[in-house]
Amino acid sequence: MNRRQVLGGLMALSAAACTSTQTQPGRRQVERIGVQLYTVREEMTRDAAATLAAVAQAGYVEVETAGTGNLDATQFAQALAENGLTAPSAHVPVHLLEQNPDGLLEAAETIGYRYLVVPWIPPEMRTLEGYRKLAAVLNRFGETSARVGVQTCYHNHDFEFATVDGMVPMQYLLDACDPRLVRFELDLYWATHAGADVRGMLAAQPERFPLCHVKDRAANGDMVDVGDGEIDFPALFAAGSGLAHYFVEHDQPQVPLQSIRRSAAALKALRF
Numbered sequence: 421m422n423r424r425q426v427l428g429g430l431m432a433l434s435a436a437a438c439t440s441t442q443t444q445p446g447r448r449q450v451e452r453i454g455v456q457l458y459t460v461r462e463e464m465t466r467d468a469a470a471t472l473a474a475v476a477q478a479g480y481v482e483v484e485t486a487g488t489g490n491l492d493a494t495q496f497a498q499a500l501a502e503n504g505l506t507a508p509s510a511h512v513p514v515h516l517l518e519q520n521p522d523g524l525l526e527a528a529e530t531i532g533y534r535y536l537v538v539p540w541i542p543p544e545m546r547t548l549e550g551y552r553k554l555a556a557v558l559n560r561f562g563e564t565s566a567r568v569g570v571q572t573c574y575h576n577h578d579f580e581f582a583t584v585d586g587m588v589p590m591q592y593l594l595d596a597c598d599p600r601l602v603r604f605e606l607d608l609y610w611a612t613h614a615g616a617d618v619r620g621m622l623a624a625q626p627e628r629f630p631l632c633h634v635k636d637r638a639a640n641g642d643m644v645d646v647g648d649g650e651i652d653f654p655a656l657f658a659a660g661s662g663l664a665h666y667f668v669e670h671d672q673p674q675v676p677l678q679s680i681r682r683s684a685a686a687l688k689a690l691r692f
Contacts (some may be wrong), residue, residue, distance in 0.1 A: 454482030464489030562601030581614035626662035647686030
């Protein structure tokens with residue numbers, strides 16, 4: 421079996437209500453669009469309250485955090501409320517799952533996170549033993565977080581699809597993580613960039629993927645604003661019937677606030 425066949429066989433499972441609204445067959449749309457605040461990280465550092473106001477003005481109703489900028493958790497929660505925003509999800513460093521689990525769950529209670537997502541692991545962890553440890557850490561923290569109604573998740577890049585010691589890490593994590601305790605945020609750009617059968621992953625057992633990152637890919641592989649690339653988002657969203665939250669993201673936008681406005685307009689216009 422070649423690498424593409426292995427990737428094409430990746431599966432998924434989870435249980436989350438979809439925020440898409442059915443208007444007529446094949447005419448659904450994303451009603452509650454979100455943005456990963458890493459896209460506007462410099463603006464968040466300078467003035468998080470003003471940045472959240474700009475995010476709301478761009479048409480977003482949900483945010484996923486990568487830190488709370490220059491605000492503490494209480495101030496951030498207040499700024500969200502003032503701008504009609506919610507933060508159902510947060511990216512959290514993997515080491516904090518073991519070193520400060522109570523702090524993560526306290527922040528979740530204050531801000532209202534329902535998902536805590538490990539967004540990345542360093543290169544030294546990308547070994548067979550490293551992935552075994554990661555799965556164990558995710559399962560342990562997932563059991564703890566589930567007790568307070570918070571779902572533990574893992575977010576992929578492209579490296580999870582490259583074979584390591586005869587196994588594909590993404591498949592390993594899907595198999596080794598308890599589906600009741602650990603779910604996944606599928607980054608549609610990175611999975612596509614890796615050559616995975618993204619539609620197949622979402623369609624096989626879609627409830628395993630309640631969250632996704634919506635970022636587009638140009639023909640040359642560059643990351644671009646939603647609508648400026650070649651990813652068939654309607655097909656992926658239609659396959660991902662378990663998707664509940666759609667977070668726009670761009671890792672290196674030239675003009676961040678302009679980027680999120682363009683992506684919001686494109687995502688609002690999609691029908692699937």
